[in-house]
Amino acid sequence: MANTFELIASSTVGAGGASSIDFTSIPSTYTDLAIKYSLRSSSTTDDYLGVKLSFNSSTTSFTIRQLYGTGSTAGSGNYSTNNPSGYMQAGLTTASTFASGDIYIPNYAGSTNKSFSTDSVAENNAATANFLSLLAGLWSNTAAITSISLTPATGNFVQYSTAYLYGVIKS
Amino acid sequence: MTKPTRIEINCETGEETIIELTDAEIAELAYQAELAAEKKAEDDAAKAAIEAKKQEVLAKLGLTADEVAALLA
Numbered sequence: 001m002a003n004t005f006e007l008i009a010s011s012t013v014g015a016g017g018a019s020s021i022d023f024t025s026i027p028s029t030y031t032d033l034a035i036k037y038s039l040r041s042s043s044t045t046d047d048y049l050g051v052k053l054s055f056n057s058s059t060t061s062f063t064i065r066q067l068y069g070t071g072s073t074a075g076s077g078n079y080s081t082n083n084p085s086g087y088m089q090a091g092l093t094t095a096s097t098f099a100s101g102d103i104y105i106p107n108y109a110g111s112t113n114k115s116f117s118t119d120s121v122a123e124n125n126a127a128t129a130n131f132l133s134l135l136a137g138l139w140s141n142t143a144a145i146t147s148i149s150l151t152p153a154t155g156n157f158v159q160y161s162t163a164y165l166y167g168v169i170k171s
Numbered sequence: 172m173t174k175p176t177r178i179e180i181n182c183e184t185g186e187e188t189i190i191e192l193t194d195a196e197i198a199e200l201a202y203q204a205e206l207a208a209e210k211k212a213e214d215d216a217a218k219a220a221i222e223a224k225k226q227e228v229l230a231k232l233g234l235t236a237d238e239v240a241a242l243l244a
Contacts, residue, residue, distance in 0.1 A: 046211065
């Protein structure tokens with residue numbers, strides 16, 4: 001299996017915030033892709049929010065299944081768009097806390113539909129407003145993935161939010 | 172007024188560019204925020220309705236939530 005991670009690119013959001021983080025011109029030379037993120041939204045009306053994932057600028061043809069826990073309840077959900085593809089906290093949670101998320105995209109350059117999985121934790125350092133989620137997603141498109149965008153469901157990514165894109169190879 | 176920006180990283184060159192959103196992109200963001208706010212309002216209303224129903228049942232039983240939990244324990 002692919003087991004060696006190589007950092008392709010990374011980004012840290014500056015003082016003005018950012019409405020999205022876009023990785024473009026992704027080389028097709030790896031077996032899989034992995035994204036690790038530390039994100040927070042500027043939205044002042046939400047405790048946690050979805051992180052939307054789009055491939056090749058497409059936000060359609062996504063099918064997503066989700067399991068989640070909030071600390072007090074657990075549940076599941078189904079989505080037919082790219083929202084959410086992970087979670088992060090927002091302005092109503094403890095200041096300066098950031099969500100951690102991992103997105104794995106196997107066989108991203110192949111000619112079959114593309115799957116991905118996400119494990120994200122929007123932790124609030126408190127007993128409430130936590131959101132832990134496991135997502136399995138399918139992008140019903142056979143094109144090779146050459147660009148990936150992360151977008152907050154609402155608001156902007158705040159300063160010091162980070163995203164790292166890794167290529168995974170067999171070695 | 173400063174326009175919102177997005178970050179674009181070209182993975183071949185490693186170049187990172189901060190790009191101002193176009194008016195159309197800003198309008199789309201506002202629209203998506205409006206949709207999200209509507210959805211949140213609907214979700215909050217649904218949660219409030221469930222809670223109100225629970226309280227109504229408890230009132231009919233003449234019990235508190237703690238008393239029901241103790242009975243079921």
